[in-house]
Every structure is written in C-alpha cells, then in structure tokens.
Amino acid sequence: MDNSEAQSALSPYLILDLTEGGCMIGGRLLADLGARVIKIESPGGSPSRIGPYYKDDINPEKSLFWWAYNTGKSGITLDITRPEGKEIFRDLVLRADAVLESFEPGYLDGLKLGYNNLREIKPGIILTSISPFGQNGPKSLYRASDLTIWATGAYLFACGNPGRAPTWISFPQAGLFGGAEGAIGTMTAIWHRNNTGEGQHVDVSMQESALSPNLNVLQMWGVSGVEFHRLGGALYVPSTGVQQPIYFRCRDGYVMILVQGGNEPFISSSARLVKWMEEEKMAPDWLIRLNWQTDYDATTMGQQTADRVGKIVERFTLTKQKAELYREGAIKRKIMIAPVSTTRDISEDLQLESRNYWEKVHHDELDGSIIYCGPFVKMSETPLKYRSRAPMIGEHNDEIFGHELGISPAQIDTLKQKDII
Amino acid sequence: MNEQVFSGIKVAEFAWVIVGPSTSRYLAEHGATIVKIESHKRLDTLRSTSPFAGNRPTVDSSMAFGRHNPNKYSVSIDLQHPNGRKLAWKLIQWADIVTESFSPGTMEKWGLGYEDVRKLKPDIIYLSSSMQGRGGPHSGYAGYGMNAVNLCGFTEVSGWKDMRPAAPHGAYTDYISTRFDALALISALDYRRRTGKGQWIEQSQFETSLHFFAPPIMDYQINDRIMERDGNRSPEAAPHGVFPCKGDDNWITIAVLDDEQWCNFCDAISQPGLAKRKEFATLADRKRNEDELEKLVSDWTKRLMPDDIESRLQEAGVPSHIVARPRDVYEDIQLKERAYFVPIDHPVMGKQSFEPQSSFILSKTPRQISRPSPCLGEHNELVFKKFLGMSDEEIAEHIADGSITTELPGQFKVSM
Structure with a gap:
C-alpha cells in the first residue's frame, strides 16, 4: 500500500459485502472513501456478473455491471451455507466493522448468521440488511424485482406518458438507492459504535428510498387532494392544471428548455430565448410582445398560451443541434436549456473532461486501462481513490484465507475441492 | 430519550x-x-x-x-x-x-x-x-x-x-x-x-x-452501444413490465425472472397450457416473442383490479406490486408498519x-x-x-x- 493510505476518510474500517445487484454500490462507495471492502461471492461467481459485457463477450469476468459497482473491493468466494464456510465467515466477522447483505429477510437467521448470532461473536458488529420492504412487516417476504419496488412509492406512477403505462428508467435504479442508503446507515452506526462501543442492525427499505424522488407528488395528494398525473415531461402547474411544454425536438435529438415566466430567474431566461429567436428571424411579433411576467404566469395563464409558445419554440429548436442549443444557448446566452444527453454525449462532455472527471483503472488481464466514472465528490483532505479494478472470481482467496486467516495451503485445497471456496 | x-x-x-x-x-x-x-x-x-x-x-x-x-x-x-x-x-x-x-x-x-x-x-x-x-x-x-x-x-x-x-x-x-x-x-x-x-x-x-448510470456509459465507451429507452422491458426478465388493470389508470408491475417463475405465473393466471408452449419456454424465447407475450399478459390483467393481481401473483411466488398511486402510499400497510x-x-x-x-x-x-x-x-x-x-x-x-x-x-x- 502506498503511504497516501493514511489520507483516506475511512481507512480504519473493514467491511464484508454480501450484497447483490445494484445494492453492491454501497460497498463500492465505502471503498472509494478508503474502507477495505471484501466482496464475498458464492463459489463459481456472483449472479450479479450481468451484462453489458466487455466487447460483448458474455463472460462473468467481463461484466461491466460488476466492474462498475465493485471497483476497489477485494474478492473471495465462500459458501456460507455449509459448516466450514460459516466458520470462516465468523472468523472474518471478528475482524470486520460491518457486514452488508441483501438476502431475503430471515435468510441469514436461518443460517445462524443473523444479527443476533453475529453480535454474540462480536458485540460491536454492525449488520446492514438491504431488502425491498425492510426486515419485518406484512410485505417483508414479498417477491420483488427492481421494477416492482420502483412501483411501490408512486414515483413510477408519476413518470411516463399520459394514456400509456407509466415508465421506469430503463437502467434499474431501486437497488442503487438501496445500496447508497446502506452505506449511509452503516457509517451512521459506525459513528455510534465509536462513541459507545455498541453495534446494531441497520434495516434498509428500498421501498422507502423509491419514495424519495417524489418531490411534492405525495403532498399534492395528502395536503390538497390533487392526484398528480404523468405528462411525459411537460411541466404541470397544480394550481391551474396547465401543462407547460418544456421538451423540444431538435435536429439530432431533444432538449429541455425551462420556458417559464411569472418569477425570476425564468422571466429573464425566457426573454433571452426570445431575443435569440428574434436575431434569427424566428420570433413572431406576438412572441416578442409577450410579457413573461404577467402573460406567462403559471398561476394565471391558460393552456392555449402554453401550447402556442411551445409550438413556436420547437420550430426554432428544430433548426439547431443539441450541442449548439447547449453551448450557445445555455452556456453563452444563459438560457435555461439542458440537452437530453445520450451515453455518447455524456462521454464527450466538455465539462467532465475539463474537470478531469474520468478515472482510468488498470486491468492487468486486458493489458490496459478501462475508463470509469470519476470520484463522486472531491474531498480536499481525503480524496477518493480507486485502489483496484473489481475483483475476479476468488481473486483474493489465497491472500485472505491463507495470509490473513492462516488457513494452510493444504486446507485451502480441500475447501476448494469441497466447493466451499 | x-x-x-x-x-x-x-x-x-x-x-x-x-x-x-x-x-x-x-x-x-x-x-x-x-x-x-x-x-x-x-x-x-x-x-x-x-x-x-x-x-x-x-x-x-x-x-x-x-x-x-x-x-x-x-x-x-x-x-x-x-x-x-x-x-x-x-x-x-x-x-x-x-x-x-x-x-x-x-x-x-x-x-x-x-x-x-x-x-x-x-x-x-x-x-x-x-x-x-x-x-x-x-x-x-x-x-x-x-x-x-x-x-x-x-x-x-x-x-x-x-x-x-x-x-x-x-x-x-x-x-x-x-x-x-x-x-x-x-x-x-x-x-x-x-x-x-x-x-x-x-x-x-x-x-x-x-x-x-455507470454501466450504460461504459457500454458506450467500450462497445460503442448507445442505450435507448425501451418502455419497461428488461434484458434479464420476461414478461417484465407495467400492465393495465380494471379501472381508470390502474396498473400492475410484473417481473418473471426465471423459468420456474414463468411456470408459476402460467398456473396463477389459470393457463397452465401456456407454460408448455415452446415459443415461451425459455427467457430467450420469451424475449423473442415479447410482443405476443405482453398481449397475453395484458388480456389477463385487464380483467382484474391491481391489488387482486398482486396477491394472486405473490401467492404464486412471482414478483409483482401495484403501481402505487399517491393515495395508496398513505394507506400502504408496510409503510405503516x-x-x-x-x-x-x-x-x-x-x-x-x-x-x-x-x-x-x-x-x-x-x-x-x-x-x-x-x-x-x-x-x-x-x-x-x-x-x-x-x-x-x-x-x-x-x-x-x-x-x-x-x-x-x-x-x-x-x-x-
């Protein structure tokens, strides 16, 4: 280890990570912050080594999903359902600060590895359990998937086009929220343990994090009895029911323009848009005369005005490309415009490049580096670090079982033959 | 305290x-x-x-x-x-x-x-x-x-x-x-x-x-593939989506994650014969015939209320949950717990x-x-x-x- 290790926020901590799917991001974030995280897979490899794959080679060692959410972790294989495997796991727990898991509630208890068992081994241990609905309660044993969890909190109901089924984000999000919550809960419990010596069980509900992005959707119902209806991205003004179009087609895709009035900073932004349209002879007189403060006030305007403005703005955006609307419109002219970016646009983004966002991580077996999303925040005293690429199946078995736990090479061979590691 | x-x-x-x-x-x-x-x-x-x-x-x-x-x-x-x-x-x-x-x-x-x-x-x-x-x-x-x-x-x-x-x-x-x-x-x-x-x-x-959003970004940078929206489909499961139910703007999510769940699903909708049809036998088959599959599923869901479907499918071990509306969230038994x-x-x-x-x-x-x-x-x-x-x-x-x-x-x- 290099001597900069001392300058990591979480360098004293050892975390055992038994999670799967999007929940794996929790251990990943703790590893970024300097914790030592050991990912435990079942022998043969985790079911979370899913696509997309490196160069489309369908191979568990080349899962980009696995790579993204296990960077910086060490990896071992261990069958914790069998006696020898349990014994090794208990040995690891003795050395660990926290265990993260995302099994069905009660599964670890069934193996005698639940919170009450672990705290007998080590009273200060923290067990963080991430599950769709929490550890107890009427839905705790529900069968669930990322989509069904996403549906539990009304946020799915609020997304999509009217007249058709609500739509999720095509890259599943609920597991990621659960994993991030798991990391925060774990650190909250570690802070408490450092003050009192007391460990505890952290019970994360993915349903509750799926409720979080609702902004004011629940309150609109709870306070005003108004049910929010999805509008395919148009802006809904609850007090009048007016829908303001803010997504516009352009030559090579779509942009969002916060065409709004009533208050600042929208009035000035919209006025600057009209000025740009005027310069290009695309603003009719009625639009130039429109008073954004009074005529386009969300609380008093009508649907007709919104539609009329929307149409004329799109006539303008159709003459431009996303990049021009962004750079000339948003950056130079300070109009509230955002491109609807594709993964290509993100990869080519100037701001990310200029802040040196992308992080190269070396992959020995590929004889080269892969580019990853960079540190999630910049920390001046303890910068985030990516100490290694995600582990291969059982990559650190010898190091951890042999060197750290003192299991002899002969014993390790026996365990391998019995498919325990 | x-x-x-x-x-x-x-x-x-x-x-x-x-x-x-x-x-x-x-x-x-x-x-x-x-x-x-x-x-x-x-x-x-x-x-x-x-x-x-x-x-x-x-x-x-x-x-x-x-x-x-x-x-x-x-x-x-x-x-x-x-x-x-x-x-x-x-x-x-x-x-x-x-x-x-x-x-x-x-x-x-x-x-x-x-x-x-x-x-x-x-x-x-x-x-x-x-x-x-x-x-x-x-x-x-x-x-x-x-x-x-x-x-x-x-x-x-x-x-x-x-x-x-x-x-x-x-x-x-x-x-x-x-x-x-x-x-x-x-x-x-x-x-x-x-x-x-x-x-x-x-x-x-x-x-x-x-x-x-990291894996799709890597998929572009490594495989040159730009991710596109695809309704509620998933490469990992089929049927997988949001299906219409009885009533106004009522919806149910269903995610059949493996072949065993598929058989359970067919039983739950009282169409055990469906499980035997070879065009739906495996995930790959179901993905290939997904349009037809989704139509079959919708034909069943349309006749029922969302919470009825949720409990039937949960009983059969198939992941499913109503698309909760704001009022449902306030009444949710799990959140109350x-x-x-x-x-x-x-x-x-x-x-x-x-x-x-x-x-x-x-x-x-x-x-x-x-x-x-x-x-x-x-x-x-x-x-x-x-x-x-x-x-x-x-x-x-x-x-x-x-x-x-x-x-x-x-x-x-x-x-x-």
Whole structure:
C-alpha cells in the first residue's frame, strides 16, 4: 500500500459485502472513501456478473455491471451455507466493522448468521440488511424485482406518458438507492459504535428510498387532494392544471428548455430565448410582445398560451443541434436549456473532461486501462481513490484465507475441492 | 430519550432547495442540530412551491418545503448586508459543518467561501454542491435537478421507443446527489474525529449522479452501444413490465425472472397450457416473442383490479406490486408498519405528515422526526440568544438595520 493510505476518510474500517445487484454500490462507495471492502461471492461467481459485457463477450469476468459497482473491493468466494464456510465467515466477522447483505429477510437467521448470532461473536458488529420492504412487516417476504419496488412509492406512477403505462428508467435504479442508503446507515452506526462501543442492525427499505424522488407528488395528494398525473415531461402547474411544454425536438435529438415566466430567474431566461429567436428571424411579433411576467404566469395563464409558445419554440429548436442549443444557448446566452444527453454525449462532455472527471483503472488481464466514472465528490483532505479494478472470481482467496486467516495451503485445497471456496 | 447518534453535531445550512437540505436531514434524524440560514429577501424556491396547507399560499404553508425540512431551525439573515454576514460568521464558528449550494463563487463573493472559513476555523467541514462543479467551461451553469436529469442521460432512456423521451418526474438527480453528500459528510466527520482535520467537499451533481448510470456509459465507451429507452422491458426478465388493470389508470408491475417463475405465473393466471408452449419456454424465447407475450399478459390483467393481481401473483411466488398511486402510499400497510409517515403539528399548517429522509432504521438508535419544518425566521431568538449567546440589544440592532430580515419585500408569489 502506498503511504497516501493514511489520507483516506475511512481507512480504519473493514467491511464484508454480501450484497447483490445494484445494492453492491454501497460497498463500492465505502471503498472509494478508503474502507477495505471484501466482496464475498458464492463459489463459481456472483449472479450479479450481468451484462453489458466487455466487447460483448458474455463472460462473468467481463461484466461491466460488476466492474462498475465493485471497483476497489477485494474478492473471495465462500459458501456460507455449509459448516466450514460459516466458520470462516465468523472468523472474518471478528475482524470486520460491518457486514452488508441483501438476502431475503430471515435468510441469514436461518443460517445462524443473523444479527443476533453475529453480535454474540462480536458485540460491536454492525449488520446492514438491504431488502425491498425492510426486515419485518406484512410485505417483508414479498417477491420483488427492481421494477416492482420502483412501483411501490408512486414515483413510477408519476413518470411516463399520459394514456400509456407509466415508465421506469430503463437502467434499474431501486437497488442503487438501496445500496447508497446502506452505506449511509452503516457509517451512521459506525459513528455510534465509536462513541459507545455498541453495534446494531441497520434495516434498509428500498421501498422507502423509491419514495424519495417524489418531490411534492405525495403532498399534492395528502395536503390538497390533487392526484398528480404523468405528462411525459411537460411541466404541470397544480394550481391551474396547465401543462407547460418544456421538451423540444431538435435536429439530432431533444432538449429541455425551462420556458417559464411569472418569477425570476425564468422571466429573464425566457426573454433571452426570445431575443435569440428574434436575431434569427424566428420570433413572431406576438412572441416578442409577450410579457413573461404577467402573460406567462403559471398561476394565471391558460393552456392555449402554453401550447402556442411551445409550438413556436420547437420550430426554432428544430433548426439547431443539441450541442449548439447547449453551448450557445445555455452556456453563452444563459438560457435555461439542458440537452437530453445520450451515453455518447455524456462521454464527450466538455465539462467532465475539463474537470478531469474520468478515472482510468488498470486491468492487468486486458493489458490496459478501462475508463470509469470519476470520484463522486472531491474531498480536499481525503480524496477518493480507486485502489483496484473489481475483483475476479476468488481473486483474493489465497491472500485472505491463507495470509490473513492462516488457513494452510493444504486446507485451502480441500475447501476448494469441497466447493466451499 | 436516548442520546442520539449525532447529538452535539451542528450544521449551518446555507444550502437551499433540495440537495443540501435533504443531506443534512440524515444527520438531523439522528440527533444533529441544523440551522437553516434563510432570508425574506431571497426565498427558498420550495417555500413558494405548492401544495399549500389549506390551499392558503403563504411563506410558511408549503408542504413542498415542509417535506424537505422537518427537524430544523430557521433564522432569517440578509447575506447581502455586511452585518448579516457578521451573523453568518457567528453561525459558522458555532458549526461543525457548513453546507451551501449557490452558484459557484457566490459564497466566495461574500467572504464566506471555504478558504475564508478555513483560515479562522481549520477543522470546519464545508460542503459545496452545484450543478456542474467548480472550474471548467460550464461551471456557471445554473439549474435545478430538472436540468441535470437530462445531462445525466436518465431522460433519454425513459419512455417508449416510438415516442419522445418522458423525463423522470421532478428533480430526480437531486435525490441521488443528496445520498452521496450525506455519506461524504459522515465520512469527513469520522476523519475529523481521528485527526482533528476538517475539509472541503466539492460536488458536481452531474458527476455524482452519473454513478447511477455507470454501466450504460461504459457500454458506450467500450462497445460503442448507445442505450435507448425501451418502455419497461428488461434484458434479464420476461414478461417484465407495467400492465393495465380494471379501472381508470390502474396498473400492475410484473417481473418473471426465471423459468420456474414463468411456470408459476402460467398456473396463477389459470393457463397452465401456456407454460408448455415452446415459443415461451425459455427467457430467450420469451424475449423473442415479447410482443405476443405482453398481449397475453395484458388480456389477463385487464380483467382484474391491481391489488387482486398482486396477491394472486405473490401467492404464486412471482414478483409483482401495484403501481402505487399517491393515495395508496398513505394507506400502504408496510409503510405503516415502519411508521414511515410521522404526523406532527405545525404552527401554521396544522397537523401534517412528515416523511423521514433516511430509508433505514437503526435497531438501537432509530431515526426520529420530532419537530415540524420551521417557519421562516422562526428560531431567530432561540438561535441568536441561546446558541450564539447574543444579547437582546445586539439582536435588536440587527433587526433595526435590516440584517435580520422580518418581512417579505413584496407580495408573496407562488412559483409553481
């Protein structure tokens, strides 16, 4: 280890990570912050080594999903359902600060590895359990998937086009929220343990994090009895029911323009848009005369005005490309415009490049580096670090079982033959 | 009441709207003291966002603001006023943590930037969160989570192939950013406990939120594949989607993750013969014939109410849940079990249901919402006298010179 290790926020901590799917991001974030995280897979490899794959080679060692959410972790294989495997796991727990898991509630208890068992081994241990609905309660044993969890909190109901089924984000999000919550809960419990010596069980509900992005959707119902209806991205003004179009087609895709009035900073932004349209002879007189403060006030305007403005703005955006609307419109002219970016646009983004966002991580077996999303925040005293690429199946078995736990090479061979590691 | 986890930790919150205020709530629900620094002259956008209790819009009656700010104190200071900035300094010296989310350069302009603060208080933990971060050509880009959701690619992959993208509602990425910030803050506290050193946490919400989209970005950079929206389908499961039910705008989610679940599903819909059809035998087969498959599923779901389908499929071991509507969430039996909604009396709004920010319950030191969201400047006296030890005369001077604000400059205006 290099001597900069001392300058990591979480360098004293050892975390055992038994999670799967999007929940794996929790251990990943703790590893970024300097914790030592050991990912435990079942022998043969985790079911979370899913696509997309490196160069489309369908191979568990080349899962980009696995790579993204296990960077910086060490990896071992261990069958914790069998006696020898349990014994090794208990040995690891003795050395660990926290265990993260995302099994069905009660599964670890069934193996005698639940919170009450672990705290007998080590009273200060923290067990963080991430599950769709929490550890107890009427839905705790529900069968669930990322989509069904996403549906539990009304946020799915609020997304999509009217007249058709609500739509999720095509890259599943609920597991990621659960994993991030798991990391925060774990650190909250570690802070408490450092003050009192007391460990505890952290019970994360993915349903509750799926409720979080609702902004004011629940309150609109709870306070005003108004049910929010999805509008395919148009802006809904609850007090009048007016829908303001803010997504516009352009030559090579779509942009969002916060065409709004009533208050600042929208009035000035919209006025600057009209000025740009005027310069290009695309603003009719009625639009130039429109008073954004009074005529386009969300609380008093009508649907007709919104539609009329929307149409004329799109006539303008159709003459431009996303990049021009962004750079000339948003950056130079300070109009509230955002491109609807594709993964290509993100990869080519100037701001990310200029802040040196992308992080190269070396992959020995590929004889080269892969580019990853960079540190999630910049920390001046303890910068985030990516100490290694995600582990291969059982990559650190010898190091951890042999060197750290003192299991002899002969014993390790026996365990391998019995498919325990 | 037991000593809570973060009892004694103090936060001076200059941050507004969603990201910063939601971040400090993780600490507030576990015992920290949060003081919001607000102003009548520059209202938090959420204070003018609907809904308003009793449909009476006032600066203290927005539950959009309420949802994001329970457990906090509020003071009203004019930061444009030099004496207001003196008060801000006192609060910074009182605090362990400063959070701010102005456009980059604003706090620096007021002499309240990290470098200024560090000189007087080297162990301060200071969080700056902005849309695109410090430095770089787009640093000055002002916007909301509504902007970042597009930059981050989430909009492009939401909706139907044959339609325009349908952006995830609201300020989606704000709710991602806030989680990473909370984790960074607690980690910085832990580092300070060990070393005595504070630090600056600088966030670009754009950069942070991309972590929830990392594999598709790698798929482009490595395989040259641009991810597209595809309704509610998944490469890992079929049928997998949102299906129409009896009634108006009623929907059910169903996710058949493997062949065993497929057989169970066919039994549950009383069509065991379907399981034997070779065009649906494996996941690959079902993906290949997905249009037909979805039609079959819809034909069944259309005849039933969503909760009826949910219980039938759960009984058969198939993942399914109603697409909860707002009213369903308030009635949800699981959320009730976890005491998710916390009814509290608010001095202006009356009894309101507040939601925790933490989606976790610690077994020995559980999350708590003990106070409602604050009225604007409600705690001026408490904070200035008790927390900062100022005298009545000093406070009166600040009120007299306008550096403590007490009135809106004009009429209250609803923004949304």
